[in-house]
Amino acid sequence: MTSRAAPVTPAVLPGAPTQAPAQGLERAQLLEIYRYLVLTRSLEERLLLLYRQNKLVGGLFRSLGQEGESVASAYALERGDVLSPLIRNLGSMLVMGATPLEVLRQYQATATAPSRGRDLNIHFGDLERGFLGQISHLGDMVPVMAGIALSFKLRREPRVALVYVGDGATSTGACHEGLNFAAVQRVPLVVIGEYNGWAYATPPEKQFAVRDLADRAAGYGIPAVTVDGNDVLAVYQATERAVLRARAGEGVQFVEVKTYRRSGHAEHDDQRYVPKEELERWAQNDPIARYRAALLAGWASEPELGALDRSAQAEVDRAAATSAEEPGPAPESALTGVYATPARVELAWYRSP
Amino acid sequence: MTSRAAPVTPAVLPGAPTQAPAQGLERAQLLEIYRYLVLTRSLEERLLLLYRQNKLVGGLFRSLGQEGESVASAYALERGDVLSPLIRNLGSMLVMGATPLEVLRQYQATATAPSRGRDLNIHFGDLERGFLGQISHLGDMVPVMAGIALSFKLRREPRVALVYVGDGATSTGACHEGLNFAAVQRVPLVVIGEYNGWAYATPPEKQFAVRDLADRAAGYGIPAVTVDGNDVLAVYQATERAVLRARAGEGVQFVEVKTYRRSGHAEHDDQRYVPKEELERWAQNDPIARYRAALLAGWASEPELGALDRSAQAEVDRAAATSAEEPGPAPESALTGVYATPARVELAWYRSP
Amino acid sequence: MPELTFLEALREGLWEEMERDDRVFLLGEDVGALGGAFGVTEGFAAHFGGRVIDTPIAETAIVGAAAGAAHMGLRPVAEMQFIDFISCAYDMLTNYVATARYRTGLGVPLVVRGPCGGYVRAGPFHSQNVEAAFLHTPGLKVVYPATARDAKGLIKSAIRDEDPVLFFEHKWLYRRIKEEIPRGEEVLTPIGVARLARAGTDATIVTYGATVWKALEASEALDHQGISVEILDLRTLAPLDDERILESVRKTNRVLIVHEDTRTGGFAGEITARINERAFEWLDAPVMRVTAHDVPLPYAPTLEDCVLPQTGDIVKAVQWLTAY
Amino acid sequence: MPELTFLEALREGLWEEMERDDRVFLLGEDVGALGGAFGVTEGFAAHFGGRVIDTPIAETAIVGAAAGAAHMGLRPVAEMQFIDFISCAYDMLTNYVATARYRTGLGVPLVVRGPCGGYVRAGPFHSQNVEAAFLHTPGLKVVYPATARDAKGLIKSAIRDEDPVLFFEHKWLYRRIKEEIPRGEEVLTPIGVARLARAGTDATIVTYGATVWKALEASEALDHQGISVEILDLRTLAPLDDERILESVRKTNRVLIVHEDTRTGGFAGEITARINERAFEWLDAPVMRVTAHDVPLPYAPTLEDCVLPQTGDIVKAVQWLTAY
Numbered sequence A, B: 001m002t003s004r005a006a007p008v009t010p011a012v013l014p015g016a017p018t019q020a021p022a023q024g025l026e027r028a029q030l031l032e033i034y035r036y037l038v039l040t041r042s043l044e045e046r047l048l049l050l051y052r053q054n055k056l057v058g059g060l061f062r063s064l065g066q067e068g069e070s071v072a073s074a075y076a077l078e079r080g081d082v083l084s085p086l087i088r089n090l091g092s093m094l095v096m097g098a099t100p101l102e103v104l105r106q107y108q109a110t111a112t113a114p115s116r117g118r119d120l121n122i123h124f125g126d127l128e129r130g131f132l133g134q135i136s137h138l139g140d141m142v143p144v145m146a147g148i149a150l151s152f153k154l155r156r157e158p159r160v161a162l163v164y165v166g167d168g169a170t171s172t173g174a175c176h177e178g179l180n181f182a183a184v185q186r187v188p189l190v191v192i193g194e195y196n197g198w199a200y201a202t203p204p205e206k207q208f209a210v211r212d213l214a215d216r217a218a219g220y221g222i223p224a225v226t227v228d229g230n231d232v233l234a235v236y237q238a239t240e241r242a243v244l245r246a247r248a249g250e251g252v253q254f255v256e257v258k259t260y261r262r263s264g265h266a267e268h269d270d271q272r273y274v275p276k277e278e279l280e281r282w283a284q285n286d287p288i289a290r291y292r293a294a295l296l297a298g299w300a301s302e303p304e305l306g307a308l309d310r311s312a313q314a315e316v317d318r319a320a321a322t323s324a325e326e327p328g329p330a331p332e333s334a335l336t337g338v339y340a341t342p343a344r345v346e347l348a349w350y351r352s353p
Numbered sequence C, D: 001m002p003e004l005t006f007l008e009a010l011r012e013g014l015w016e017e018m019e020r021d022d023r024v025f026l027l028g029e030d031v032g033a034l035g036g037a038f039g040v041t042e043g044f045a046a047h048f049g050g051r052v053i054d055t056p057i058a059e060t061a062i063v064g065a066a067a068g069a070a071h072m073g074l075r076p077v078a079e080m081q082f083i084d085f086i087s088c089a090y091d092m093l094t095n096y097v098a099t100a101r102y103r104t105g106l107g108v109p110l111v112v113r114g115p116c117g118g119y120v121r122a123g124p125f126h127s128q129n130v131e132a133a134f135l136h137t138p139g140l141k142v143v144y145p146a147t148a149r150d151a152k153g154l155i156k157s158a159i160r161d162e163d164p165v166l167f168f169e170h171k172w173l174y175r176r177i178k179e180e181i182p183r184g185e186e187v188l189t190p191i192g193v194a195r196l197a198r199a200g201t202d203a204t205i206v207t208y209g210a211t212v213w214k215a216l217e218a219s220e221a222l223d224h225q226g227i228s229v230e231i232l233d234l235r236t237l238a239p240l241d242d243e244r245i246l247e248s249v250r251k252t253n254r255v256l257i258v259h260e261d262t263r264t265g266g267f268a269g270e271i272t273a274r275i276n277e278r279a280f281e282w283l284d285a286p287v288m289r290v291t292a293h294d295v296p297l298p299y300a301p302t303l304e305d306c307v308l309p310q311t312g313d314i315v316k317a318v319q320w321l322t323a324y
């Protein structure tokens, strides 16, 4: 989020070249975006290592190749706005203030994890910081976010809700009902349609009979743009405009990002159904590498970016060191908090000592 | 259906002016369509009378003003095709071979009714004759009809399925999933979108944020046309083309009919939410009156049509006389046929004499 | 003191909560311009304006949007035009709404309400009893008033509750029952507390909704035969008032559970199991059930009457129980 | 004689039916190119071509389209990638599919199958036990094999059945259990018939799915303590094999019902009520339940283990029952 206090390590800034802002972004913000990008990737790479060492509980879902659209779209929000991430929006969550430590704790199912070991991977949220935890059932977050946007409208608050939806998930009835409801109610909702070429092993051609997700948006009367999802600044700019319009009372806005899921659906998936060349082609189109190159063309120096790389890496290292030591939740903590009242479920009669 | 043996009373035909066919329809067919139209209206008027005399069980749903699109669209099918009607498609069912007697029996919940008193009003079907019984839950028939069309595709049968969907029902998740599934699978499905200005008391502007249902179809990659739903021959022609394309393997086709629900949602509904002028305006645009006038302009004579009016009326009279005498179903007949096996549910222990 | 029907009392409860708390708003199909299929919210749109939202036909969106708004501190009351259509929001309710607090500590204080039940010749899709499907889901509360007073008192409590509440309104009761409800009084029926509808000594009938009235009718017939029946109106199905049930079981030692829902998988099974586990020694006869037969609810009067539990069935079952 | 895992046996059953009857076809998310999330249908697309359909992510459409195709005489087998997602087709299943024969005499011979259940650290949305929601609906059959042989025998019977069948595959069993299943033999397990998983005299455990194996484990521990347990593997939940349950109750006079599903509204309640109604006099102790606790299933191992029923729980409960 642009208004967030910039966590860019100050050491990097002095002496760097000052330049005119790109897409209305200050240099510090450009660097901040960069840091979120590398933080996302560093964190996922650490998770991959831990996954391979059998140190995670459950599967690992990666956003490799999609870090750019996640970070850039979230970065277009203001404090007070709320987004709901999907499984590949780790970057968006980091931008909103989720920490690598929280993510590691989730994946390691520690007692200290935001969900206290109740839900897995990045299924967690914090409305204070502006992100809502997802559930697995695809499409369901769209109506829920429409409701959050509706609350902004009813209260006349100048806030915006942003929801991600995958190319595959647009097929769900829940997504349809939510988009349509939001469009009719003209609530301040921005929808990021992630066209990443796959829904598990199913390509878009088997998911819908239009070319672009933007075509679907038109069927709801929702203005839509399609952008190169691996061009960080293009995604930022498109989302920022959408956010502006939504905030100005112009109703739902749709931004389609064309990107590519370079990892398997989850790490157990060997992607045997993916053409090798396609993977190679997209590896050449890495959003972080592209953004880095763009920054180096006048906005930042190699040492500056190297320092950010290391600082992200260090943050991940510290977090991993911390989470590794933490125990799982106490068994009977499972029995609280289903309801506000009653606050606790009784332990089964045959469990009493 | 065009290939159905014409039930036009032969007495009417001799001496009538012979003319070139309109929209590829023979004169006999034009008259047959007319008879279905007046049969629909006569039957509903009889039902209304019975409803007011408290002789129906449950509410009465009318298609006043929509008889034209119902009859004309169904008439574009061939024997072997299957349609699924909605509550306002009495005319479509009559075209497929449902009889006024069956309909009266349904509304009077007799033992002889097609659903044997199990489901109400025109909730009944007969796949032999090519119509599937609807359920109340809006949208659900779309996936089911997509499945029927899928069976045609899988078996390479040159058959077409046709499903009706209301302007309101397009908001449902089920409708979305069904349309999208059908579009991707390119099954031979024709969708008639009934834009009739209302979904109970809700106008289209509160149902969707596009102007036409055809705009929605575009979001699925489904070719669509919008026609004047009160122009019988225009609906016939559009549907016939859609059926042809679907049968030729060109996938789902959408025909939007712009029409108007001139009665209340059901007869208990006093339509207080409807502007009076709007009702009056549409009363001037009655599809049957328009079609009658068109026939009189060269295709048929007043006495001919008068004879058809009377023949339809007589059929309804005969049916009403029959159904009025018929008893309700035997109580314990309620307990059979939930499953193929077991065939019967036991009567509760406290019911044994 | 005005006599109010069930529907009027319900309406008054809704109205009072909207007046009291401007976080409360309504959404659903035709709740505004029409005031709902039964007129429960008639006049609300004119008075409360933008706080009454006519939605598209989209139960998943209605419930989902209510959940989102509830997260942000509003108090949505969502209507299902008939409760039968709640099945279209089953995923959203059981997966999103029911689990939100447990997963994330995030409350979802919403109410989903709508007309349910049979005895009105409305056929298989406008007469359903869907409570069992949701009683199975931890995280949802299920409230089911049988009296006008409780319709008012429970809708008010439901709206104030911090948890998601499904609120069942039996349409056979809407205009059939009347009760004096004092104006000025703040009527609040606590959630989770059953109501003793009738005290008795020979057998206990545990029931809820329309069949409370069938049980009352039966109890009069039984009275004439010298059989004294106690009737417990559950009012809240989740959380269930185990204590009052057990108390009555220990008093009469014979239990009949009556519900309009179908037999297999209906809530009577759960209640039977709980009584067994905690009061087996107190039982002088097996816990028995009077329920609908296991078929979709047919529409013809003869068929509907055959399928649904009737007053005479309750009389017979209690006779059997007390003779056991 | 080849040893087959549960998954391999299931796959073989599916394959055989597709070879036998060309009306059988598969549809679901990723069932073709991928062969499903667990590989149940791996290789099917290559062999059966257009009879294996990769669908959009749309459970209502998958089930609805299956119903339409079934009407026309085909035999669709629809996969839910995880059974948890069947909640998205709840309306279509309970309102359309379940009632079609009753309303119109039109059969819907389809199978909806998918991986269910916990003990695998998969969290609240990939571990569900959803059978209770459907057991409540007249018109659906519910089948739940616990052995490799029955996985094969029941999928084949389910496909041949004239009624819609929900077929639950416990993912904890997929690769954990193995059995010798003769090739050439036509393995057909009848629907509606429970299996005596173990004969015993002191108490009966009625269970299904993964907990059959937990019960077997418990029975060995109990054997050492001189307690002889009979175990009934229900295999079909709807229609329920009342006779075999009652037979065992009359033999052991003590019953424990075990299921992985949550307690309130789980199927144990229904079974308890049936036993009560028909064998109350035979009971020497209350019918008791070992189930999951009433919470969404959490994912951390410590939590999941706390919530789900464990072998030790069964041992304790049987000890209590036999000491009663």
Ligand SMILES: Cc1ncc(C[n+]2csc(CCOP(=O)(O)OP(=O)(O)O)c2C)c(N)n1
Binding pocket: A086, A088, A136, A137, A138, A139, A165, A166, A167, A168, A169, A170, A172, A194, A196, A198, A199, A200, A261, A265, D029, D057, D058, D059, D081, D082, D085, D088
């Ligand atoms: C309603 C529902 N059905 C099925 C699934 C199983 N599932 C999980 S992710 C996935 C593919 C999602 O594809 P997409 O929406 O394109 O997101 P991506 O993985 O590409 O980010 C599927 C089918 C689910 N989570 N929810």
Ligand SMILES: Cc1ncc(C[n+]2csc(CCOP(=O)(O)OP(=O)(O)O)c2C)c(N)n1
Binding pocket: B086, B088, B136, B137, B138, B139, B165, B166, B167, B168, B169, B170, B172, B194, B196, B198, B199, B200, B261, B265, C029, C057, C058, C059, C081, C082, C085, C088
């Ligand atoms: C899923 C679902 N939700 C709500 C209803 C209640 N309902 C019955 S008809 C109707 C309006 C239908 O409008 P439309 O689809 O435009 O059809 P029309 O009545 O205009 O022919 C509503 C809301 C329903 N039948 N199904």
Ligand SMILES: [Mg+2]
Binding pocket: A166, A167, A168, A194, A195, A196, A197, A198, A199, A200
């Ligand atoms: Mg995708």
Ligand SMILES: [Mg+2]
Binding pocket: B166, B167, B168, B194, B195, B196, B197, B198, B199, B200, B261
């Ligand atoms: Mg309409």
